[in-house]
Amino acid sequence: MEIVFLGTGAGMPSKQRNTSSLVLNLSAEEGGYWLFDCGEATQHQLLHTTIKPRKINKIFITHLHGDHIFGLPGFLGSRSFLGGDEPLTIYGPKGIEEWIITSLKLSKTHLTYTLHFVELKEGFLFEDEHFKVETKELQHVISCFGFRIEQKPLKGKLLIEKAIEAGVPKGPLLQKLKDGHDIVLDNGKTVYSKDVTGEPQTGFTVAILGDTRFCEAAVELSKEADVVIHEATFDLETGDLAKEYGHSTIGDAANVAKKAGAHSLIANHISARFLPYHIAHLEQSGREIFQNLHIAEDFSHFEWKDDKLIKK
Amino acid sequence: MEIVFLGTGAGMPSKQRNTSSLVLNLSAEEGGYWLFDCGEATQHQLLHTTIKPRKINKIFITHLHGDHIFGLPGFLGSRSFLGGDEPLTIYGPKGIEEWIITSLKLSKTHLTYTLHFVELKEGFLFEDEHFKVETKELQHVISCFGFRIEQKPLKGKLLIEKAIEAGVPKGPLLQKLKDGHDIVLDNGKTVYSKDVTGEPQTGFTVAILGDTRFCEAAVELSKEADVVIHEATFDLETGDLAKEYGHSTIGDAANVAKKAGAHSLIANHISARFLPYHIAHLEQSGREIFQNLHIAEDFSHFEWKDDKLIKK
Ligand SMILES: [Zn+2]
Ligand SMILES: [Zn+2]
Numbered sequence: 001m002e003i004v005f006l007g008t009g010a011g012m013p014s015k016q017r018n019t020s021s022l023v024l025n026l027s028a029e030e031g032g033y034w035l036f037d038c039g040e041a042t043q044h045q046l047l048h049t050t051i052k053p054r055k056i057n058k059i060f061i062t063h064l065h066g067d068h069i070f071g072l073p074g075f076l077g078s079r080s081f082l083g084g085d086e087p088l089t090i091y092g093p094k095g096i097e098e099w100i101i102t103s104l105k106l107s108k109t110h111l112t113y114t115l116h117f118v119e120l121k122e123g124f125l126f127e128d129e130h131f132k133v134e135t136k137e138l139q140h141v142i143s144c145f146g147f148r149i150e151q152k153p154l155k156g157k158l159l160i161e162k163a164i165e166a167g168v169p170k171g172p173l174l175q176k177l178k179d180g181h182d183i184v185l186d187n188g189k190t191v192y193s194k195d196v197t198g199e200p201q202t203g204f205t206v207a208i209l210g211d212t213r214f215c216e217a218a219v220e221l222s223k224e225a226d227v228v229i230h231e232a233t234f235d236l237e238t239g240d241l242a243k244e245y246g247h248s249t250i251g252d253a254a255n256v257a258k259k260a261g262a263h264s265l266i267a268n269h270i271s272a273r274f275l276p277y278h279i280a281h282l283e284q285s286g287r288e289i290f291q292n293l294h295i296a297e298d299f300s301h302f303e304w305k306d307d308k309l310i311k312k
Numbered sequence: 313m314e315i316v317f318l319g320t321g322a323g324m325p326s327k328q329r330n331t332s333s334l335v336l337n338l339s340a341e342e343g344g345y346w347l348f349d350c351g352e353a354t355q356h357q358l359l360h361t362t363i364k365p366r367k368i369n370k371i372f373i374t375h376l377h378g379d380h381i382f383g384l385p386g387f388l389g390s391r392s393f394l395g396g397d398e399p400l401t402i403y404g405p406k407g408i409e410e411w412i413i414t415s416l417k418l419s420k421t422h423l424t425y426t427l428h429f430v431e432l433k434e435g436f437l438f439e440d441e442h443f444k445v446e447t448k449e450l451q452h453v454i455s456c457f458g459f460r461i462e463q464k465p466l467k468g469k470l471l472i473e474k475a476i477e478a479g480v481p482k483g484p485l486l487q488k489l490k491d492g493h494d495i496v497l498d499n500g501k502t503v504y505s506k507d508v509t510g511e512p513q514t515g516f517t518v519a520i521l522g523d524t525r526f527c528e529a530a531v532e533l534s535k536e537a538d539v540v541i542h543e544a545t546f547d548l549e550t551g552d553l554a555k556e557y558g559h560s561t562i563g564d565a566a567n568v569a570k571k572a573g574a575h576s577l578i579a580n581h582i583s584a585r586f587l588p589y590h591i592a593h594l595e596q597s598g599r600e601i602f603q604n605l606h607i608a609e610d611f612s613h614f615e616w617k618d619d620k621l622i623k624k
Binding site for chain 1: 325326327331353355356360376377378379381383385386389393394407411414415420421
């Protein structure tokens with residue numbers, strides 16, 4: 001699992017940070033590439049990565065503010081123009097479907113792929129073979145959602161030596177055992193999958209939250225998560241502004257991760273008032289509350305590997 | 313008069329060229345800053361210039377394709393956020409008003425300034441003290457317009473020595489004469505404005521055309537213009553494609569300028585298939601038809617001064 005930040009700014013683009021967007025790369029886990037929010041010029045940011053628009057198979061929109069959605073019509077058109085023909089699903093708040101349909105129609109943008117829309121409601125959003133995704137409403141000035149993505153437990157590895165010892169011949173029977181099925185050998189003996197496979201491994205959990213004040217829903221979505229991605233529009237000194245505008249300080253973000261017992265935290269949605277040389281201070285003030293904290297830059301690239309978050 | 317190209321690509325952004333937008337800087341002529349088209353990330357491009365969004369007082373939209381309009385909602389919001397409080401007028405095809413209003417409403421973008429819309433129809437678009445703007449429909453796959461901007465003749469300069477010779481005292485009477493009024497001196501003698509001012513000077517004419525095939529309307533809008541800005545999505549070798557998609561080759565653009573008896577031509581809307589090293593060839597093939605031709609890059613900056621087009 002990898003996370004690539006495309007836009008880590010707040011409200012407006014600046015020379016340092018674009019408006020909100022990130023890619024959750026679940027291709028190694030058979031989930032594909034999921035885009036979270038799509039501020040203006042998200043497709044431009046993708047040009048500087050190896051991620052092709054056609055690879056993105058799901059888009060999650062936290063809320064309808066322009067800095068989170070104004071890149072959608074252009075992205076959708078370019079995905080088509082660049083050869084995307086696999087279906088794409090957009091999970092977003094009420095209103096996004098109507099706006100996208102209107103925008104595509106007005107601009108005579110014809111898509112070469114099927115576009116599905118799923119309107120966000122609190123609770124389980126979907127579940128497939130590999131993942132379970134849950135959403136909750138956060139506390140912003142307009143309706144805004146956070147997502148909890150849980151990878152399902154992974155089947156134990158096939159212990160090949162044990163299987164051969166039990167008399168299983170090389171070939172398709174091994175795959176059956178690996179997939180959890182018990183088998184009967186030619187000699188009538190039953191070999192149980194659990195006897196020749198290792199322990200199931202727990203999957204990872206990522207919480208990706210939209211714009212919000214400090215709130216319990218953010219803590220719940222982040223409960224014991226391996227990685228929490230939380231906004232931090234303000235610093236500790238401007239906490240009053242944060243509350244007023246429905247945003248968080250770096251301290252709020254750190255407290256969410258701490259209270260949730262999370263493993264690691266990446267803060268994004270950083271106000272343009274913080275210039276590059278302020279960032280170390282911001283990071284330090286958050287780490288006094290929650291140690292394993294990073295502040296994302298545009299094109300920051302993280303990997304979750306061997307139960308650790310690695311900055312690439 | 314200056315022209316700053318913000319996006320000179322066709323259809324989609326590339327690393328070299330953004331989608332369509334340019335600024336006509338008429339601030340020295342008391343017209344302000346006029347934006348022509350507003351592809352996605354136009355506001356991002358402005359960050360790399362000295363032009364502030366709040367300075368832009370008119371926006372002209374040639375047609376509704378995404379590469380010409382998808383930057384509008386973000387630009388309008390940021391203009392507000394960055395302190396723009398002067399009214400802004402958008403001249404565009406039917407549909408643009410509804411889309412902008414819907415986009416601002418959905419995203420809860422509140423503007424601090426008044427937004428006016430004027431729906432494009434062939435003919436004179438507006439006329440003020442300094443300029444006359446005319447529009448005609450071109451030939452694209454959807455309704456698409458071009459604009460002819462004429463600066464009105466400038467009053468002749470005050471010939472100060474002649475005025476003093478005629479007995480005019482220093483002070484406000486000189487300004488009156490300069491403004492075209494005749495005056496009566498204390499001694500009863502009349503001084504005529506025409507006797508103490510030079511010849512009126514002709515203003516400049518710029519034609520800014522949207523996406524189009526070679527067409528007569530483009531020639532008419534460009535008639536004896538000082539500067540013509542014409543798309544050139546294709547090269548001479550791909551003329552069939554150009555016609556099919558409602559676009560022009562560099563040859564079509566050059567022929568419009570030639571047939572119109574224009575002074576100079578700047579080609580934009582260059583396909584991403586032409587890499588930087590192709591551009592010299594493209595330019596050369598156009599110049600064989602019309603000599604005074606330039607191909608615009610993003611951030612190309614031209615000035616019209618002393619009856620000449622200067623590349624800055
Ligand atoms: Zn935001
Ligand atoms: Zn175009």
